[in-house]
Amino acid sequence: MSIHENRTVNCPKCQQKQTVMVWSSINATLNPEGRNKLFEGQINHFKCVKCEYESLIPIPLLYHDPERKIAAHYFPPESMQKAEFLDQFDLDGKFVVTGEVDFDVPDHLLDVHVVFNMNELVSYVIFREMLIEFHQQNPSSPDLSLN
Numbered sequence: 001m002s003i004h005e006n007r008t009v010n011c012p013k014c015q016q017k018q019t020v021m022v023w024s025s026i027n028a029t030l031n032p033e034g035r036n037k038l039f040e041g042q043i044n045h046f047k048c049v050k051c052e053y054e055s056l057i058p059i060p061l062l063y064h065d066p067e068r069k070i071a072a073h074y075f076p077p078e079s080m081q082k083a084e085f086l087d088q089f090d091l092d093g094k095f096v097v098t099g100e101v102d103f104d105v106p107d108h109l110l111d112v113h114v115v116f117n118m119n120e121l122v123s124y125v126i127f128r129e130m131l132i133e134f135h136q137q138n139p140s141s142p143d144l145s146l147n
């Protein structure tokens with residue numbers, strides 16, 4: 001499912017308080033509206049009602065689409081400064097899914113594409129969706145005849 005909640009945020013420029021919806025996860029299969037918002041740059045985007053200062057709210061965002069088997073995770077680049085963050089990955093930059101979770105991790109979440117830029121998150125999702133379309137239109141020939 002998609003996870004979002006309202007949070008009170010102080011404008012970094014003028015300190016005006018306002019409530020913004022903060023997303024930590026988007027399930028595009030169940031919530032196509034969340035996908036649209038991401039594509040429109042509206043996810044975790046802060047705009048001050050008073051001084052109109054705009055910025056990205058720097059929190060991690062998991063994008064997943066179980067139907068299309070896409071999973072990508074945005075992290076603010078500052079995350080790399082923390083050992084707890086780095087500890088979640090192996091040397092190849094892959095999430096280490098360990099036995100810590102006591103539920104079956106869905107296949108599409110076993111290989112999560114990590115990005116540090118929201119625009120790249122959107123580009124990657126478009127790339128994967130275009131691949132699906134491409135391969136539907138150009139089915140590869142069966143490779144059973146190799147011998």
Ligand SMILES: [Zn+2]
Nearest residue numbers: 011014048051
């Ligand atoms: Zn402001």
